[in-house]
Amino acid sequence: MTKNHPSNTDPASAPLVITQRTPGGLGLITLNRPKALNALSLQMIRLLTDALRGWQHDAGIHAVAIRGMGKAGEGFAPFGAFCAGGDIRFFHQAALAADEALGDFFTEEYALNHLIHTYGKPYIAFMDGIVMGGGMGLSQGGSLRVVTERTKMAMPETRIGLFPDVGGGWFLSRTPGHVGEWLALTGHVLKGDEAVPARLADGCVASAELPALWQHLADTAWDSGAAVQRWVAAHFAAGGADQISDRAQIDHYFSLPSMPAIIAALEASSAEWARQTAEELRTRSPLMLHVTLEQIRRARHMALADELRMERDLVYHCFHQRAGADSETVEGIRALAVDKDHAPRWNPARIEDITPEMVARFFVSPWAPKGHPLAGL
Structure with missing residues (x-):
């Protein structure tokens, strides 16, 4: 070493x-x-x-x-x-x-x-x-x-047309209430003392x-x-945040059954927090918002190894369902880190345009169980 x-x-x-x-x-x-x-x-x-x-x-x-x-x-x-x-x-x-x-x-x-x-x-x-x-x-x-x-x-992956991977479905789904959906979908940044109650x-x-x-x-x-x-x-500081700000609103909106329901409720609200959250979600990949919500909710009831195998399936589809520059993830990275124009051309362009069939395809494994790249976990 x-x-x-x-x-x-x-x-x-x-x-x-x-x-x-x-x-x-x-x-x-x-x-x-x-x-x-x-x-x-x-x-x-x-x-x-x-x-x-x-x-x-x-x-x-x-x-x-x-x-x-x-x-x-x-x-x-x-x-x-x-x-x-x-x-x-x-x-x-x-x-x-x-x-x-x-x-x-x-x-x-x-x-x-x-x-x-x-x-x-x-x-x-x-x-x-x-x-x-x-x-x-x-x-x-x-x-x-x-x-x-x-x-x-x-976990800001929806900004680049990806989903919260590296076990993100597993650990985010085990945060209190519906904080996991909120963090996964928005990519919200937590400060250190906020991470503890989360x-x-x-x-x-x-x-x-x-x-x-x-x-x-x-x-x-x-x-x-x-x-x-x-x-x-023994060196941990006492005190700090004892709960996550806006927790009641997070649980109210992010417990709703679907992405269209979440965005509609946020946009119907007169509250500043809801308006800003909706604006933030509208900049993310609509397709991957739907996929991510499904990922978090499935992961809540999965063992870690199974969840990681699901993520490996998801990331395969992110790059192969639409290959090369047509990939939602490649386009997201282009906009954020390559051309840096911060104007991704998402396809489909709106949360309301995503069909259940589009989402379901991501959760079909391209591998037989014994041939899965993570079969040995």
Whole structure:
């Protein structure tokens, strides 16, 4: 395993994923792609998987902790950004080139998400800064999920014509009430103290404390993983938000039976919150809003492995039901990250134009059960 580099070393000279096995029995992981806000590449997914599998049954490793390298002005500093998601520019290029590595990316990422959820040892995620998409996949399966006042947490995939993957259906559907539907459909960004009542984090610490906490983890001889976890949890700040703002409105509107019903009720309301939420939803992919709502509601009653297999089916259809530039996802990425005109040409263009048949096609697996890419989960 690679040793952790000093903070004054240029991260560009270090691996994309830095791993350290401490004498005290910890496995420490630093995501090290700060210029891209630690967006995940296939190489990073493979490095993470190799490290975690290597430590999983190693009696000398009691627990694992993971953080992201952040940008500080023109320099770099530990923490400040966890992971902004997957490398969506790669998705765009690979889809247009019909590159098989695109399928490998999602298969291996979802297998990594499952590994984290079922790890069997304490896995502590320090979710400072941006935690979106793939970053949620690296953290939500952790046994201890730590946020700060700088945390910006979201599953914003409907903005790019995708759906909340990396187990998003599973963990969002287990938030209180109908918060999961709201977060999945709108991509709303939660602050750190809001993530705790949403059940997407376990506690909040001040970002200024993180370097010292991490150093103590590295320098201490630990008796057990449980001791590591208790020590970190003892640093959680008291107080913070005890509930999610607008919870009553969220449950009222996002419990409605369909996307047309949700948008109609929001637009019929005179409340400012409802009006703004409707405007936000109108900018998202209408097709993927329908697919996402169905995903969340199915996932609420599914085991994790089954839900991840469903997501693998969904992402296949996102890129293959309409191939190349005709893909809703490719168009969404083009508008947000390639041309950056922020004017996606969604097809169909309106929430009301989506038929049940269009949605149902996404939930038909292209693989027989034994041949599924995630059959081994």
